[in-house]
Amino acid sequence: MKLRELAHSRTGDKGDHSNVSVIVYRLEDYPLIEKHLTMERIRAHLRGRVRGEVTRYCLPTLGAINFVLHDALTGGVTRSLALDPHGKCISGLLLDLELPVEAPGSTVP
Amino acid sequence: MNGQSSKVIRIGCGAGFSGDRIEPAVDLARHGSLNYLVFECLAERTIALAQKSKLQNGELGYDPLLVERMRAVLPACVASGVKIVSNMGAANPLAAARRTAEVARSLGISGLTIAAVEGDDITALVRSMDTLPTQNALQVSLMPERPPGAPFSLPAAETIISANAYLGCIPIRDALRLGADIVLTGRVADPSLFVGPLMHEFGWAENDWARLGQATLIGHLLECAGQLTGGYFADPGVKDVDGLARLGFPLAEVRADATAVLTKLPDTGGLVSVATCKEQLLYEVQDPGAYITPDVVADFSGVTFQQVSADRVEVGGAFGRERPETLKVSIGYHDGFIGEGQISYAGSGAVERGRLALQVVAERLHLTGVALRESRYDLIGLNAICGDLPGVPVPPEIRIRVVGRTHTLEEALRIGREVESLYTNGPAGGGGATRSATEVVAITSTLVSRERITPCITLETV
Numbered sequence: 001m002k003l004r005e006l007a008h009s010r011t012g013d014k015g016d017h018s019n020v021s022v023i024v025y026r027l028e029d030y031p032l033i034e035k036h037l038t039m040e041r042i043r044a045h046l047r048g049r050v051r052g053e054v055t056r057y058c059l060p061t062l063g064a065i066n067f068v069l070h071d072a073l074t075g076g077v078t079r080s081l082a083l084d085p086h087g088k089c090i091s092g093l094l095l096d097l098e099l100p101v102e103a104p105g106s107t108v109p
Numbered sequence: 110m111n112g113q114s115s116k117v118i119r120i121g122c123g124a125g126f127s128g129d130r131i132e133p134a135v136d137l138a139r140h141g142s143l144n145y146l147v148f149e150c151l152a153e154r155t156i157a158l159a160q161k162s163k164l165q166n167g168e169l170g171y172d173p174l175l176v177e178r179m180r181a182v183l184p185a186c187v188a189s190g191v192k193i194v195s196n197m198g199a200a201n202p203l204a205a206a207r208r209t210a211e212v213a214r215s216l217g218i219s220g221l222t223i224a225a226v227e228g229d230d231i232t233a234l235v236r237s238m239d240t241l242p243t244q245n246a247l248q249v250s251l252m253p254e255r256p257p258g259a260p261f262s263l264p265a266a267e268t269i270i271s272a273n274a275y276l277g278c279i280p281i282r283d284a285l286r287l288g289a290d291i292v293l294t295g296r297v298a299d300p301s302l303f304v305g306p307l308m309h310e311f312g313w314a315e316n317d318w319a320r321l322g323q324a325t326l327i328g329h330l331l332e333c334a335g336q337l338t339g340g341y342f343a344d345p346g347v348k349d350v351d352g353l354a355r356l357g358f359p360l361a362e363v364r365a366d367a368t369a370v371l372t373k374l375p376d377t378g379g380l381v382s383v384a385t386c387k388e389q390l391l392y393e394v395q396d397p398g399a400y401i402t403p404d405v406v407a408d409f410s411g412v413t414f415q416q417v418s419a420d421r422v423e424v425g426g427a428f429g430r431e432r433p434e435t436l437k438v439s440i441g442y443h444d445g446f447i448g449e450g451q452i453s454y455a456g457s458g459a460v461e462r463g464r465l466a467l468q469v470v471a472e473r474l475h476l477t478g479v480a481l482r483e484s485r486y487d488l489i490g491l492n493a494i495c496g497d498l499p500g501v502p503v504p505p506e507i508r509i510r511v512v513g514r515t516h517t518l519e520e521a522l523r524i525g526r527e528v529e530s531l532y533t534n535g536p537a538g539g540g541g542a543t544r545s546a547t548e549v550v551a552i553t554s555t556l557v558s559r560e561r562i563t564p565c566i567t568l569e570t571v
Contacts, residue, residue: 008342008344010391014395015554021392049495061411062390066395068396079551081483081512083493084493093495
């Protein structure tokens with residue numbers, strides 16, 4: 001199942017860092033994303049975009065995780081040569097992450 | 110006795126960036142029963158660009174849409190007693206105040222007091238320094254791009270265009286105390302544009318960290334305007350939003366304890382839901398437990414949202430700790446030029462032709478001696494956003510993009526010309542070439558001791 005089925009996301013930028021939130025639609029799904037969305041998993045999934053350290057801030061009462069991708073914006077929005085210098089498209093990429101669980105309602109073979 | 114405890118202040122956001130839509134602000138001014146309408150129009154780089162236009166003409170340097178926005182909202186704001194707070198002063202708040210007074214006069218409006226808040230411009234100070242203070246642990250969380258303890262090397266003095274410290278809520282509160290109906294600032298931390306009026310109305314102390322933390326939360330949620338009310342949220346079939354073309358901008362009904370209801374006008378597009386609020390809560394935030402502004406170190410980790418009715422969300426649960434001793438400074442500087450060219454290919458073999466085109470342009474730039482400090486060769490539709498990923502399906506059309514950083518405008522122009530000349534010299538079937546070359550005004554940031562910054566308020570009356 002893709003992360004997109006359980007959660008939504010928005011990307012922001014600050015200097016050369018990108019932050020990507022992941023917010024579950026239903027609070028009961030939060031433990032699942034906290035378990036699977038490790039920093040290593042994020043780094044692997046966004047390997048085309050992550051250059052530096054990844055920090056993870058967990059907000060269980062909000063059912064959200066905030067990831068900070070350090071040095072991810074090739075110098076920041078004011079000087080980057082990238083097509084998307086803000087890194088705003090990263091949220092869409094992140095939601096395609098495959099979770100090793102079945103979608104709700106799907107039949108297990 | 111409990112006049113203050115039952116008081117509610119209605120504060121709306123009329124712009125989330127300098128080019129934002131204008132009609133939603135007019136709607137808020139007319140129908141929002143607002144006390145305050147705030148316009149956040151100053152992105153990081155905007156003030157450096159404004160400084161450049163001020164250097165050419167001392168009466169310019171404020172937001173280019175100032176006159177158009179004021180002309181649109183002033184009649185309704187004056188009729189309903191709505192006060193305006195905005196950073197549209199950009200690099201020249203004094204000129205912005207004078208220009209706003211002219212707009213008021215031209216509309217037949219009188220009896221207005223317009224305040225210009227200055228003191229953020231420290232270009233002269235920064236040009237005279239080699240380094241700014243070394244960072245401590247707190248500063249590192251504000252400016253995490255450099256390791257702890259590393260001194261910050263400024264761009265060369267002759268390249269510096271502007272240096273502006275982020276002021277906080279206090280000078281805005283003070284301007285309102287002096288009777289201002291309109292407050293125009295330069296660089297101010299975005300949430301402080303909202304915290305200032307709330308502090309003024311509720312008489313909060315400058316060290317009431319809990320309430321300032323909560324008010325900063327409200328400001329942070331409102332400051333991007335439509336991003337709280339369903340803008341930047343829609344994902345058809347997953348997160349649907351009605352009426353994006355007539356999106357309503359947000360307002361908060363704030364109580365003396367700094368809790369609030371977030372909402373928008375009825376009969377406007379968009380939605381205010383717990384989900385839209387959560388997305389905006391974390392937007393441009395790093396550590397939710399330490400959101401640093403000049404007013405407070407706000408803690409958003411215990412924030413709660415509750416949908417009380419359609420398009421009405423109750424917000425609370427933020428806290429705050431003592432404000433930092435330093436202020437963030439944004440420094441705008443010349444950083445060479447960027448040249449770019451694009452051209453498209455379609456049909457079978459489009460990707461291969463695109464790759465060949467990129468090789469040809471790279472070779473041409475090398476052969477003709479264009480010195481690139483940095484470059485990118487993208488295939489839009491394949492790797493320009495995601496980077497190179499395995500197993501990506503072959504798209505039916507592809508657009509190549511060559512972009513490079515150069516020392517001179519001449520060299521930047523050569524990049525686009527080399528792409529354009531693929532029309533007659535490159536692979537088959539290239540179409541829709543475009544090119545551009547721009548001077549780069551880059552922004553870097555550092556910290557300055559609070560004592561070095563002295564805000565100053567000037568009043569203009571109509």
